[in-house]
Amino acid sequence: MNPAGRSIPEQWTTGRTVVLTDVHAISMDDRIGDFVGDVVIDGDTIRDLGPGAGADRPDDALVIDTGGAIVIPGLVDGHVHAWEGALRGVSPDSDFMAYLTLTHATLAPLMSPDDVATGEALTAARALDQGVTTIVDNNHNVRSREHAEAAIAALRDSGIRTVFAAGVGVRQPDGHLFPLLRELRAAHDDDMTRIRLMQAFPTLDGWRFAVEHGMGAVAEIGGRMPNLDAYLDSGLPNPSFTLNHCSGLSDEQWTRVADSGVAVALAPRSDPHYGLGVAAPVLQAERAGVQVALSSDNEFEYGYHLFEEMRQLMSVQRGASFAAIQAGEQDVPRPWGVRDALRAATVGGALAADLAGRVGVLAPGAKADLVLLNTDRLRPIASELGAAVSYATVRDVDAVIVDGRPRKWAGELVGVDRADLVRRGENSRDRLLARVGRSVEDLRFEGRLVLDR
Template identity: 45%
Template sequence: MSLRDQLAERDRAVGSQGDASRRMLLTGATIVTMGPPGVVRGDLLLRSSTIEAIGPGLADQVGQDAIVIDASGTIIVPGLIDSHLHAWEGQLRGVAPDADFGEYMSITHGGLALHYRPEDIAIAELLSAAQAINAGTTTFIDNSHNSRSRGHSDAAIEALLSTGIRAVYAAGSAQVGDHEGQLPADLLRLREEYFSSGQDLVTLRMFNVMPSVEQWRFADEHGFDLCAEMGFWVPDVEKLGESGLMRPGHTYNHCSGFSDAMWGAIADSGAAVNLVPRSDSQYGLGGFSPVLQADRHGIQIGISSDNELSYAHDMFAEMRTLLTVQRGLSFAAEYGGEADVPPRYGVEDVLRAATVGGALNTGRQAEIGTIEVGKKADLVVIALDQVTTRMFGSDIGAVVNCGSPAVVDTVIIDGKIRKWGGELVGVDYDALARSGEASRSHLLERYGVTEDDIRAGLRVAAES
């Protein structure tokens, strides 16, 4: 019996809401650990939120009350990690499939963002989390740069906490129009109200769209890690590299157009970097992600999706795009006679970026990113009985080159099943989608445009 059929017959509530100390055993899987000992054929034993054992023959270690799942015919990988997502835009999915960066800014920050109510933020977060979990993403860094008021920030955090996804909530100011201007000072209140209770599924950071020495000093003085949009568009960005403030606990998105000295400063500082393969080319943020520069400086990158304005969240698509971009740039550099061309990526390299590299970006690499005893039970089970994955001759190749949300059979986050037998657990997605559609209609109406207006505007811009 396939895992899909098996899980469909079980009581889904047992996996998602059962006794927290109850063990769960997945048997007979191909386990891609992304750490020692590599790829294992065997069993995976979970207790509560952590991984207890990996290897063959673990059934003897569990009692009759354990949940035992026959996972033969599947590949289990660490939960995928999106290192940079603007989750507040969840209801805008696919509104502008042909947008460039200027159009993105006009549609979002210069237009629809101005009309977000706290409830719109909450709906967006719920939609983004559901989309991510469905696609095998167990953690994302939520770069929330439409925090128009304290109520908007509260709504985002409370929504995230309700979803069961692991997240970093990085609070950032709204970019355009009237807003309270409560950040960064409000970070102190948020930490006290939401992040002092001991829950560790969602953590808090500062987010900078236009980072500055002053912002980074605030973070240091008050004990905050941070995320920042980094690239040639940031005024005096190279001075940040000379500031002495770069450090572990910083996460930098994009990193386009940097000098070799800037890359060296990042590498020396221990800060984390994530590249955005689809967004960088879609929106024209440097054309292609600067993966060779990161490789030359020995930086283990993460991958991120940025937003869903033009495409759906899908870390499999990000991995394949990164693989194509890195190999294409490497071939071009080699054919152009360049020296010191980094080795071409294989499928394992991009899966490492989406797991190990993502964990580095969250600052939680001791807990997530690999399948190891003692780490958090954040796992994705890939079905090998699907048309795209069946008969594929490589385990990791099947995940990267044939993977999609459709072959994500089961998702476990913090030891709890969040997707089961191909379906989200505990989510009435039809009702959620209707809420998202109503929210989007409200925002469009307040802005005074329709979706057709947006697409027509993009066509006119493209033709002019």
């Protein structure tokens, strides 16, 4: 990429038309396809795109020669617990019960609004750095209005588009939650911050509340969940719902999931790590006709890399598909290619955010959420799509644009003091661990967290 210097973010003023030229665009919109040409941005929206699209532009337009950058839609993380951002790598080998014990039973009740805001800011910065422009933030530590307001403020300051799904953790009191959600929706619900209900373990009362108030819901579900059939048969799930993990569902349950139109976010690294399933159930979802989204889940054990989640899910799907074919099964979904993997991280993610057609695609009228990949380290390139999906890393994410504003440019986050953010995160983490008599040094040698239970 050959941007006109690091001053581009200052030149990119509100209301000014921006034309990105010489892009290799992967639109993820079947009507548009892939092309070499221009992307024209007006305000927060893509006005036009394609070969020669920038020719009809205002005289004062900001024209940026990208030097052949690969442009993809902004990635969408369909399920992440961003409030845990300061706990990154605290217990890399922990099992599911150790994770729950530390996060929900031990540290969550000790977190101040500032602790939660720090975690959100860290996760948002890592997401933007990786090319993620939208997250479905499953915040199951909304202990008060102050906690919620601090989290939302941190996300807004970061510039990332968010579905803020507010909830409480395991065995945390939730009597305040429904009135608070109504207040949050009235105060904050807009294009950049959508408000939802988050229930790690759903209740029918919660789902009814979400439907009655038109705000949608997210939940963690699996085949071992008590009364799962009653939930799926309730008539409440709809396209504003996102169900996470979904491991262990029967074929009949997958059919009901598909019929309801809910979105499904799969966690290809989290599920086997925690033992929720041998692998993410992508083939079962495909058999039912469900377009899945990707989930990073959390950074408690492993790093935030949606490109890695994409590749992991592709490997899982291909392995499962080939195994089914070799076993002589009928009507087996074909092995994924790289476009299928990118679709999960874009189009599928847009479904999880209930923003289909507005994010996750490059198309006229869609939000100007997009990622520019520098091709210097990716060369030699035989396929731009293959390079974007199978080879790209955070080093190749040169620019990230959210809602028509640059949030990363020339390889650096815009307006983010990384050193200060890291210090805040370390201080928050160390203070919390000290209150339960632990330290990072303890955990470094133990490799995993062992708490008295």
